Amino acid sequence: MFAAMEAARLEALHLAQDPPTGLQAIIAIHNTTLGAALGGCRFLPYADPESAILDAIRLAQGMSYKAALAGLPQGGGKAVIIRPGHIANRAALFEAFGRMIESLAGRYITAVDSGTSSADMDCVAQHTQHVTSTSAGGDPSPHTAMGVFNGIRATALARLGSDDLESLRVAVQGLGHVGYALAEQLAAAGAEVLVSDLDSGRVQLAVEQFGAHPVASDALLSTPCDILAPCGLGGVLDSQSVARLRCAAVAGAANNQLAQAHVADELEARGILYAPDYVINSGGLIYVALQHRGETLPAITAHLSRIGVRLTEIYAHAQADKRSPARVADALAEHLLYG
CATH class of the missing domain: 3.40.50.10860 (Leucine Dehydrogenase, chain A, domain 1)
Structure with missing residues (x-):
C-alpha cells in the first residue's frame, strides 16, 4: 500500500x-x-x-489536481x-x-x-464542522452540470469551430443527478441529445421531458456523434473503447474516465479532443468549497464560468505542444502543487 x-x-x-x-x-x-x-x-x-x-x-x-486548476x-x-x-x-x-x-x-x-x-x-455534521453538502448547503450536482455544459461549449469551439450547440449530436452516458441535468441543459440549447443509462426509467423520463433519443448502453460509445459526454462511473475509456468511438470530442462529468494514462495519447492519435475530466467536472467542487467559505451564489456562478476559460487555455497549450490536453492539464496542476 x-x-x-x-x-x-x-x-x-x-x-x-x-x-x-x-x-x-x-x-x-x-x-x-x-x-x-x-x-x-x-x-x-x-x-x-x-x-x-x-x-x-x-x-x-x-x-x-481539480482544486489546483479550478483556482x-x-x-x-x-x-x-x-x-x-x-x-x-x-x-x-x-x-x-x-x-x-x-x-x-x-x-x-x-x-x-x-x-x-x-x-x-x-x-x-452532528459531530464535525468539517463537512459541506448538507441539506442547508444544497446539492452540488446542478453546479457540476453547469460547469460541464460550459466546458462542452468550450470544447465545441476548439474542435468544431463554434460554441453554438444548436443541432450538435451529444451522447450522454449516464443519467444520474449530473448527467440528467446536463442532458436537459443541452436539449434546451438546441442540441440533439442521445442518452443511455442502466436505469430504463431515467432514459424514458429524458425522452418524455426534453425529447432525448434513447440508445442502448452497450451501443452508445460506437454511435456517431459530435461530442461524447461520459457521466457515469470511471474507467469507460480504454484502448478497446477508444477504437470504437465515432465522435470528434469527449467531454463529460465522470471522474477518472481514462482507464490508463496512455489512453489520452490514443485519443490524441485518433484526432479526438479530450476534455480532462477533473477540469470540466470541477463545478461541484467549486460550489461546495466556496459555499463552505460563505461565498454568495453570484460569486460561485462567476467562478463556474471560468471552467470554459481554463479548458480553452489547456487546448491552446496542447495544440502548440502537440500533446494531449490530459498531459497538459497534469503538468499545469503539478506545477501549482509542487513548483
Whole structure:
C-alpha cells in the first residue's frame, strides 16, 4: 500500500472502523499545499478493502489536481466507506464517520459523492464542522452540470469551430443527478441529445421531458456523434473503447474516465479532443468549497464560468505542444502543487 501512496504522492491514508455501526472507512489525503483537503465521500460496495483503498487514493489525487486548476485554496482528498450488506442504522454509521473526520482536526473536509446524500452529511455534521453538502448547503450536482455544459461549449469551439450547440449530436452516458441535468441543459440549447443509462426509467423520463433519443448502453460509445459526454462511473475509456468511438470530442462529468494514462495519447492519435475530466467536472467542487467559505451564489456562478476559460487555455497549450490536453492539464496542476 505504501507503494501506491508513493506513486500517487499521497500525504496520508487513514483507516477506521466502528463495529457497532458497521463503519469501515478510508480517508485519503493527497495534498494540502493549497489548503485543507476537500473531497466527497463514496458509500459503495467493494470486492475487497484493497480495491476501496486504491479507489480512494486515485480519487484523492484527482481532487488535488481539480482544486489546483479550478483556482481554489483547497487540497485534495477523498473518503470511501465500504457499504455493508446490511445497514442496521445508516444515521449512526454516518455519525461515526463524522467522529472520524473530527479526529483529523480540519485536515479533511467531506461532501456528498456516489452513494451518499445531503441527509448523510447532516448526520456527519452532528459531530464535525468539517463537512459541506448538507441539506442547508444544497446539492452540488446542478453546479457540476453547469460547469460541464460550459466546458462542452468550450470544447465545441476548439474542435468544431463554434460554441453554438444548436443541432450538435451529444451522447450522454449516464443519467444520474449530473448527467440528467446536463442532458436537459443541452436539449434546451438546441442540441440533439442521445442518452443511455442502466436505469430504463431515467432514459424514458429524458425522452418524455426534453425529447432525448434513447440508445442502448452497450451501443452508445460506437454511435456517431459530435461530442461524447461520459457521466457515469470511471474507467469507460480504454484502448478497446477508444477504437470504437465515432465522435470528434469527449467531454463529460465522470471522474477518472481514462482507464490508463496512455489512453489520452490514443485519443490524441485518433484526432479526438479530450476534455480532462477533473477540469470540466470541477463545478461541484467549486460550489461546495466556496459555499463552505460563505461565498454568495453570484460569486460561485462567476467562478463556474471560468471552467470554459481554463479548458480553452489547456487546448491552446496542447495544440502548440502537440500533446494531449490530459498531459497538459497534469503538468499545469503539478506545477501549482509542487513548483
